[in-house]
Amino acid sequence: MSNTHRFVKESYTLSTHQDNFVPDINIAFAIDKNYLRPCGVTLFSITEHNKDLNIDFHIFTTFFDRFGYDEILANNPNIRIHVYILDTQAYDHLQVNGHFTTAIYYRLxxxxxxxDKVERFLYLDADILCFRSLKKLVQFDLSPYVLAAVQDKCMKKEYMLSIGLDTNKKYFNSGVMFINIAAWHKNDVFNKFNALINEKIYKFPDQDVLNFILSDHVYFLDQEFNYFTQDPIDPVIMHFVSSPKPWNVAAPHSQKYLPYYYKSPWKDIPLDMPRNSKEAKKYAKILWKKGKFFESLKWYLIYINKKLNK
Structure with a gap:
């Protein structure tokens, strides 16, 4: 365990072997304690479809529990997991909005x-599953760009205009970013971000500001690498952007997620229960459709109680 960086309190590596290991791709996550299990399921899904790639996973977090991760390591000799326990003081002054916490900034x-360790890395949010090989990204020439990402076709031009973004340019989703480290530093992204983030209130703080800074430095990947629309495609990476998340019993569209969850080391951990009135109402509807009328009524009453006591 070592103290390695101004943002890092300590770091360590989980591995069944560390000698002569050369990764084909580096994949990074930035999470808080609440996303440790979903992050593990994402990581598990990647290993399921990339047995022929050597992968270094980098997990940036404020808390880490090895449960589940050791099992994935034992079953996948082609991976290592590097853990970085963050000092969050640098992020505590930055704005948060809605369900976002300061954890959205850890990726920066x-x-x-x-x-000093890698040239490029694939950043992934933890509400993601991998369904196919990542070999296309491994072979992609990122050198002319700061990052490669997927256009967020759901972003409304009215909102872009309201925060001063050029509506003639594409807006990317920051949940999947293939980042060129040298170009990131050459463009001074971190300092530019800190100079802009508190100038106005943003609905999607980190994502909006990154779009300001990098509008001319992004390669737009096909949406198969960050799929969150209804378009009929076969995704490599699927992003569960809606709420509640698919590891919650109130999620209405979790059929693609749950098969991976129930194959993962976390399969015996119950799904999250509804946390607020909206989730309680959605869960009541799901139970009603399943014919569980008594349980549905119970959760509808919980919904009413939560709504009245906001």
Whole structure:
């Protein structure tokens, strides 16, 4: 265990072997304690479809529990997992909005932490599953760009205009970013971000500001690498952007997620229960459709109680 960086309190590596290991791709996550299990399921799904790639996973977090991760390591000799326990003081002054916490900013320091270790990395949110090989990304030439990402076709031009973004340019989703570390530093992204983030209130704080800074430095990947629309495609990476998340019993469209969840080391951990009135109402509807009328009524009453006591 070592103290390695101004953003990092301590770091360590989980591995069944560390000698002569050369990764084909580096994949990074930035999470808080609440996303440790979903992150593990994402990681599990990647290993299921990439047995022929050597992968270094980098998990940036404020808390880490090895449960589940050791099992994935034991079953996948082609991976290592590097854990970085973050010092969050640098992020505590930044704005948060709605369900977002300051954890959305942890990803911004990854390029700084890894700059002497890797040339590029794939950043992934933890509400993601991998369904196919990542070999296309391994072979992609990222050198002319700061990052490669997928256009967020759901972003409304009215909102872009309201925060001063050029509506003639594409807006990317920051949940999947293939980042060129040298170009990130050359464009001084971290300092530019900190200069802009508190100038106005943003609905999607980290994503909006990154779109300001990098509008001319992004390669737009096909949506198969960050799929969150209804378009009929076969995705490599599927992003569960809606709420509640698919590991919650109130999620209405979790049929693609749950087969991976129930094959993962976390299969015996119950799904999350509804946390608020909206989730309680959705769960009541799901139970009603399943014919569980008594349980549905119970959760509808819980919904009413939560709504009245907001």
């Amino acid at each position: 320091s990854i390029a700084d932490i890894l700059k």
